[in-house]
Amino acid sequence: MMKIGLFCAAGMSTSMLVEKMKAVASERGLEADIAAYPESEMETYVNDLDVALLGPQVKYLLAKGKQICEPKGVPIDVINTIDYGMMNGTKVLDQAIKLANK
Numbered sequence: 001m002m003k004i005g006l007f008c009a010a011g012m013s014t015s016m017l018v019e020k021m022k023a024v025a026s027e028r029g030l031e032a033d034i035a036a037y038p039e040s041e042m043e044t045y046v047n048d049l050d051v052a053l054l055g056p057q058v059k060y061l062l063a064k065g066k067q068i069c070e071p072k073g074v075p076i077d078v079i080n081t082i083d084y085g086m087m088n089g090t091k092v093l094d095q096a097i098k099l100a101n102k
Contacts, residue, residue, distance in 0.1 A: 001031040003048055004096045006079070007039040007065070008055030013087075017079075020089025021096075032093070042068050051096045052076040056084050075099040 004021070008014040014036040025032040037045050039058050042065060046052060052069050054062060059078040069076040077099055083091040 001033055002050050002097070002100060004032060004034045004051045004053065004093075005042075005045050005049045006034070006036045006053050006055065007042050007058065007061075008036065009039065009057055013084075014055050017084065017087050017089060017092060020087050021093045022089075024089045024093050030093075034093075039065075046072055046074055049074050051100045053092065053096060053099075054078045056081040075102060 006014045006018055018034050018036045021034050022032070025034065035045075039054070039061055042052065046069055052065060052074055054065055054076065056079055062076070062078055065076045077095065079092055079095065082088075083095070
């Protein structure tokens with residue numbers, strides 16, 4: 001099972017994106033545990049993740065996120081602004097899968 005964490009400022013819009021990603025994963029028959037967290041709690045949750053994604057509104061935290069995630073072998077990237085704004089669960093799930101398989 002792939003575990004994906006989405007990190008943002010408050011978690012409201014990211015929670016909607018999580019639901020869309022879960023629906024796409026289910027349609028594809030993929031076992032995925034996808035959840036949204038406040039960026040301030042990244043250190044708490046990173047140990048349980050396969051992939052971490054940052055909402056575009058906190059992309060300035062990518063360097064800090066890499067310092068937290070990379071030593072634990074967890075790839076991290078910023079969600080594309082357009083995909084995030086359109087709540088494109090398919091593209092964001094594909095981004096997470098691609099990141100996990102690098």
